[in-house]
Amino acid sequence: MTNRRPASVQEVMAGLAHTGTTARVWKFGDDIDTDAIIPGRFLTINNPDELAQHAFEGTRNEFAKKVKEGDVVVGGRNFGCGSSREHAPLALLGSGVKVVVAQSFARIFFRNSINVGVLPVVCRDAGKIADGAKIRLNTRDGYIEADGKRYAVEPVPEFMQGIVDAGGLVPYAKGLKEVPVCTRLLR
Amino acid sequence: MGATIVEKIFSKKCGKEIRAGELVMAPLDGAMIHDITGPLAIQKFYEMGGSSVFDPERIIMLFDHQIPADSIEAAQNHMYMRAFAAEQHIHNYDINEGVCHQVVLEKGRAAPGEIVIGADSHTCMYGAVGAFATGIGSTDMGFALKFGALYFKVPETIRAEVSGRFPKRVGAKDLILAFAADIGADGATYKAIEFTGRTISKLDMSGRMTCCNMAIEMGAKAGIVAPDTTTWEYMKNRRKMKPFELKSDRDAGFAGWRSYDVSALEPQVAVPHNVDTAVSVSKVAGTHVDQVFIGSCTNGRFEDLKEAADVLGKKKFNPKVRVIVIPASRDEYIMTLKAGLIGKFVKAGALVEAPCCGPCMGGSFGLLAPGEVSLSTSNRNFRGRQGSTDAKVYLCSPATAAASAIMGVITDPREV
Numbered sequence: 001m002t003n004r005r006p007a008s009v010q011e012v013m014a015g016l017a018h019t020g021t022t023a024r025v026w027k028f029g030d031d032i033d034t035d036a037i038i039p040g041r042f043l044t045i046n047n048p049d050e051l052a053q054h055a056f057e058g059t060r061n062e063f064a065k066k067v068k069e070g071d072v073v074v075g076g077r078n079f080g081c082g083s084s085r086e087h088a089p090l091a092l093l094g095s096g097v098k099v100v101v102a103q104s105f106a107r108i109f110f111r112n113s114i115n116v117g118v119l120p121v122v123c124r125d126a127g128k129i130a131d132g133a134k135i136r137l138n139t140r141d142g143y144i145e146a147d148g149k150r151y152a153v154e155p156v157p158e159f160m161q162g163i164v165d166a167g168g169l170v171p172y173a174k175g176l177k178e179v180p181v182c183t184r185l186l187r
Numbered sequence: 188m189g190a191t192i193v194e195k196i197f198s199k200k201c202g203k204e205i206r207a208g209e210l211v212m213a214p215l216d217g218a219m220i221h222d223i224t225g226p227l228a229i230q231k232f233y234e235m236g237g238s239s240v241f242d243p244e245r246i247i248m249l250f251d252h253q254i255p256a257d258s259i260e261a262a263q264n265h266m267y268m269r270a271f272a273a274e275q276h277i278h279n280y281d282i283n284e285g286v287c288h289q290v291v292l293e294k295g296r297a298a299p300g301e302i303v304i305g306a307d308s309h310t311c312m313y314g315a316v317g318a319f320a321t322g323i324g325s326t327d328m329g330f331a332l333k334f335g336a337l338y339f340k341v342p343e344t345i346r347a348e349v350s351g352r353f354p355k356r357v358g359a360k361d362l363i364l365a366f367a368a369d370i371g372a373d374g375a376t377y378k379a380i381e382f383t384g385r386t387i388s389k390l391d392m393s394g395r396m397t398c399c400n401m402a403i404e405m406g407a408k409a410g411i412v413a414p415d416t417t418t419w420e421y422m423k424n425r426r427k428m429k430p431f432e433l434k435s436d437r438d439a440g441f442a443g444w445r446s447y448d449v450s451a452l453e454p455q456v457a458v459p460h461n462v463d464t465a466v467s468v469s470k471v472a473g474t475h476v477d478q479v480f481i482g483s484c485t486n487g488r489f490e491d492l493k494e495a496a497d498v499l500g501k502k503k504f505n506p507k508v509r510v511i512v513i514p515a516s517r518d519e520y521i522m523t524l525k526a527g528l529i530g531k532f533v534k535a536g537a538l539v540e541a542p543c544c545g546p547c548m549g550g551s552f553g554l555l556a557p558g559e560v561s562l563s564t565s566n567r568n569f570r571g572r573q574g575s576t577d578a579k580v581y582l583c584s585p586a587t588a589a590a591s592a593i594m595g596v597i598t599d600p601r602e603v
Contacts, residue, residue, distance in 0.1 A: 005458045016389075031373075031461055033567075033569040035549070035567070035569040035570070035571055035572050036569065036570060036571065037548065039571050039576075040548040040550035040572070041253075041549060041550045041554075042547040042550075043223045043548075044253070044258060044260035044261050044262070044263075044264055044550075046226055046230065047226050058570075058571045058575070058576030059570065059571070059576060069229065078372055078373035078406065080377070081372055081373065081406065081571060082308065082403075082567060083307075083308050083548075083567075084224065084306060084307055084308040084310075084322040084324050085224065085324075086224065086227055086324035086325040086326060087227075090592060092206060095450065104373060104376065106373070106376065106406055107377055107406060107408055108308060108322055108323065108324060110329065111323065111324065112324035112325075112326065112327075114322075115324060115326035115327060116326055116357055119379055145400060151555070153268050157210075157211050157340075159338065164459075167329065168326070169231075169235075169326045169329075170231060170235055170326060170329070171235045172336075173235040173236075173329075173330050173333065174234075174236050175234055178334070178358055179212050179334045179336050180201070180212055181212050181213070181214050181334075181335075182201035182202065182203070182212065182213065182214065183212060184205075184209055184210065184211055185210040185211065185212060
C-alpha cells in the first residue's frame, strides 16, 4: 500500500462500472462509528496509507491485512456515526476502498467521504448484501449488482455530484477564486 | 407559514428568506480547529491554494485532545499548528484553556444568531447560546479557512418540548440520554433539534450545553436553545451585543415534535456500546466499575463537579476504582478550586487532571484494558472508544458517576 495515487472517484466508478470489474464486499452492521473505522489513538497520523494499516483495528483485524484495491465496504444503517474525524474515510481511501454502500449514512461521514474522494452510495437493500459477495456498481444507471442480484441505489445530491466529478473538495476548491456567498446552490 | 429558529438564522445572515432543505453557501462567524483535526485542515487549506485565511479573528485555535503532548507525533502536530497560527496571525489558546467547546463559549466566540463551525462533531454545543453550530471534517474546514463560507443544506427542525421539574439528582444528562434512547442514534440525522419548554427555560447554561452537546449522538446537525434572559446574562461579559429576539414562530414547519415530562425521570445510564441505549440506573445497578471519569465538554463544568461533590459529601471514593476528575476549562477549574472541591476530590481519592479531553476520546491517557469497565460522564461509549475494544463504557450523569465511584459498582445517586 505504498506510493498509490488515490484515484479520483470518476476513475473508480469508471473502473468499477464499465469494465466489468467485480470487487469483494466487506460487510459491516448498523451504527458503524468512526472510532471503529479508525480508533482515537491513531489520529496523530494524517497519511491515508499509514491510517489504512489501522483501519477497523480491534473491530475487524483481518481487514487491513486482506483488503484489496477496489474492494467495497457495505454497512447497514447510520454508517460512520460519531466523530468528525476525516481520518475515517482517509483510512478507507488508503485501503483502496473508494466506495462505501450503506442503508444510510451519518451526516458528517457522508460529507467527509465526498470531500476526500470516497463515494458514499445509499442503497436501501444494503442489508441483503452478504460479506464476501462479488459486487459491481453502476451508479450511472442507479444500481449495484451483488452476487448476481440487482439493487437500486440513490443518486448523490446534485451539488455534491459536482464535487464528486471534480474528484473531491480540494480539486473543486482549487479552481475557485471566490465563492458565491449567500446564493442558493443546486439542490 | 412561519420560520424555525434555524431558518431565521440563515435568512438573517444572507439577507433573504431561506428555508429548510435549501442548499446555501453561508458566511461564517467562527471556525474552530483543535489538535486532532487541525493539522489536516491546514494541509487542505494549502492544497486548495490558500495563502491567507479569510479572517484570523474569526478562527479559534486550541489544543485539548492530546495535551500536554503525549507523543512525539502529537508534539509535531502542535508545532505545525503553532507555526500556522503565527504565520496567519491567529490567536492560539494552545494547551492553556481547556476543552474546545467549553472555551469557545466561555470566551464569547459564539453568540446568538451566529453561524459557527468546528472541526469536531460536538461543535453543536454552541447551540446552547442560540447559535447555529455544526461539526464538519478537515477538508470542509480547509475550505472554510480559505473562503470564510461553507455550503450547508439548511436542516429541518425537530422540536423537543420539555416540561416538569427534575427530581433530586436527576438532570440534563439524564434527559438527553433518555431522549437519545427514544429517537435513536440516527433519529435526527440531517436535522436540528430545538430544545424548548418550561424545563429548558429554567435550565442553566451548563445544562443547556449538555443537551446541545449530545444532539450529534442522534445524528443531528445542530442542537439549539432560543436565547432568553439566561442566555443574554451569560453573554453579558463575553460579547458586546444588545439582546434581540430570536425564536421559532408558532406556525413554523417542524419535522417532528417530541414532548417529555422530566418529573418522574430516573437517573439514566447508556449501556455499551451505543449512546441510544439508556436504561434507568436500577436496571444496571451493581455492575462493577474499574474506572470512573467525571469531565469532558458534556459534563466537566463547575455545576457538574459541584453535583458530584454534593453526592460525595464527606465520603471517600472506593479505593478499587480509578476516579479521574477533569474540569472542562481553566475557568471551570478555578471556580471548582475556589469552592474547595478540587481538594475534596483529591482527598477522597480522585486523580484531578488539568483541563483537557482526557479519557473521553481514548487517544491520550486513562485507557482501558481488555475486560475493564468504565463509567463516564462523557458523550460516547462506542466499542474501543476509551481503549481496548474488549472494554466496556457506560455513560451517565455526574451524580451517578460520583455515587458509583463511592460504591465501586453502578449506583443510584439517590441512594448514597
